[in-house]
Amino acid sequence: MKRSPAMAAVLALALVACQRGGDATDAEAAAARAAFEQAEAQWRAEREARLLEPDGWTSLVGLHWIEPGSHYVGSSANSGIRLAMGPPELGLLKLEGDRVTLQPAAGADVTVDGAPAEGAVVLRDDGAPGGPSVIGFDGGDGQAMVIARRGQLALRVKHARAPSRLEFAGLDYWPADPSWVVEARFVPNPPGTTIEIANIIGGTDPVPNPGALEFTRDGKAYRIEALDEGGEELFLVFADRTSGHGSYPAGRFLYVPKPGADGLVPVDFNRAYNPPCAFTAFATCPLPPPENRLDLEITAGEKAYAKPSQA
Numbered sequence: 001m002k003r004s005p006a007m008a009a010v011l012a013l014a015l016v017a018c019q020r021g022g023d024a025t026d027a028e029a030a031a032a033r034a035a036f037e038q039a040e041a042q043w044r045a046e047r048e049a050r051l052l053e054p055d056g057w058t059s060l061v062g063l064h065w066i067e068p069g070s071h072y073v074g075s076s077a078n079s080g081i082r083l084a085m086g087p088p089e090l091g092l093l094k095l096e097g098d099r100v101t102l103q104p105a106a107g108a109d110v111t112v113d114g115a116p117a118e119g120a121v122v123l124r125d126d127g128a129p130g131g132p133s134v135i136g137f138d139g140g141d142g143q144a145m146v147i148a149r150r151g152q153l154a155l156r157v158k159h160a161r162a163p164s165r166l167e168f169a170g171l172d173y174w175p176a177d178p179s180w181v182v183e184a185r186f187v188p189n190p191p192g193t194t195i196e197i198a199n200i201i202g203g204t205d206p207v208p209n210p211g212a213l214e215f216t217r218d219g220k221a222y223r224i225e226a227l228d229e230g231g232e233e234l235f236l237v238f239a240d241r242t243s244g245h246g247s248y249p250a251g252r253f254l255y256v257p258k259p260g261a262d263g264l265v266p267v268d269f270n271r272a273y274n275p276p277c278a279f280t281a282f283a284t285c286p287l288p289p290p291e292n293r294l295d296l297e298i299t300a301g302e303k304a305y306a307k308p309s310q311a
Contacts, residue, residue, distance in 0.1 A: 033178070040176040040270050047273060047302075048171055054160035055143055058168055061085055062157035063282040066146070070094045073144075073155070074105070085159040086142050090135075091117075093155070100125070100146050100153060102135060111136035125153060149284050150203035156282070164280055164307075172303040173270075180269040180300035184213035186226075186259035195225055197237065198287045200250065200277050207286075210234070213256070213265055217296060225291045226256075234258055234265070238272075239288040241297035248274045248304045251288040272301030279305060 051058050061084045071080035076088035083090065089105040100123045104110040110117045112133050125146040126132040132145040141160040146153055188211040195209035208228040213236070215222055226234040239251035252272040259265050276283035 036178055037176050043271055044171070044173065051171075051279070052165060052168060054141070054165075055158050056165070057276040057283065058165040058279050059158040059160055059162045060156070060164070060276070060280040060282045061159050061162045062144075062155070063284070064155040064157070066093065066095045066100065066153045066155060068095050073102075081155060083142075083157055085161065086137050086157070090137055094120075095153065098153075109137065109139070111140075147284070149199075149201065150205075167308045169306055169308050171305065174299050174301065174303065176270050177300055180298070182215045182217065182267050182269070184215040184224075184256075184265045184267045186263045186265050187212045187214055187223075195227070195289055195291070197227070197289055200283070200285045200287060205286075212291075213267060215267060220296075222294055222296055223291070224294070225289060232258060236267075236292070237275075237286050237288045238292040238294060240294040242299060246299070246303055247272075247301070248278045250275065250277065250285065251292075252301060254301075269298050269300040272298065274302050274305055279307075 050056055053059075064081045066081075071093045072089070073079060073081040073083065073091055073093050074089040075083045075086045079089075081093060087105075087108055090108055091102050091104040091110060094101045094103070101120045102110075102112070102117065102123055103120045104117045112121045112123070112135055114134075114136070117135075121133070123133040123135070123146050124130065125148045127148045132147065135144040136142065137144070138159070138161075142158070144155050144157045147156050148154075189209055193209045194206035196204045197207045198204045208230075209225055210228045211226055213224045213226055213234075224236050224238055226236060229235050233255045234257070236254040236256060237251060238254070240247070243249055243251055253275055254267070254269065254272045256265050256267050275285040277285040
């Protein structure tokens with residue numbers, strides 16, 4: 001979940017007000033704390049709502065690597081690409097070079113980018129300008145798209161009636177704590193610097209690494225390498241002493257504002273959250289690089305997700 005620099009400034013101001021001690025009246029301190037807790041509660045509600053959208057991460061039901069050639073797609077047992085949910089026969093998917101086409105099955109109610117699919121349709125992957133083509137089925141409850149990972153193409157499938165969505169067990173958090181909104185200093189790397197980021201499916205990718213965030217906690221210095229996805233924020237992928245001991249074992253994600261002229265960045269660890277792979281086995285999540293495995297117990301943010309079978 002991303003947040004605006006304006007929201008980060010509001011949280012930073014609330015933190016200052018909360019920590020002014022004797023210089024703040026009880027009423028001011030209480031108002032600042034209430035504003036902080038309200039902002040955190042709103043962020044958490046928005047976070048859960050996004051997860052539970054019909055095409056949110058909890059609806060992910062399949063990841064199918066596409067081999068060169070033609071493949072029947074559907075939920076029937078004789079499908080080359082067998083869907084966990086969907087019509088018995090969706091269509092014929094063909095990969096030639098880097099070109100993917102879909103020929104809908106006769107009588108199948110299939111759309112591509114919201115329009116009825118007629119004849120063979122060329123599909124864009126998620127690296128194309130404008131994003132991937134979206135294949136719709138089951139009256140719009142199901143969707144599929146081609147994604148590019150590790151130099152290969154895969155069919156990612158979502159369904160609004162996925163058990164992981166309908167039986168969602170809810171999110172659990174450590175109590176919101178203003179002390180976990182820390183002021184970090186951005187230390188830039190030379191232009192063009194990248195860092196190798198491994199992912200949960202076994203590959204690695206060089207990702208733009210514009211710099212690191214340095215902060216102190218209890219008198220000890222820490223550093224997190226930041227990633228740049230091209231937006232207005234920096235992306236942090238980290239693990240800490242709670243990973244596997246309260247938080248998700250593979251680490252957590254966090255977005256923070258890009259630094260201002262003073263080089264400072266407010267980092268709100270209360271908004272650290274689980275990657276998609278905490279909710280589904282079909283995600284392609286990045287993993288924390290060795291540099292971002294902190295010798296620090298960050299008792300803030302989202303705890304490990306207890307799936308319905310574990311709750």
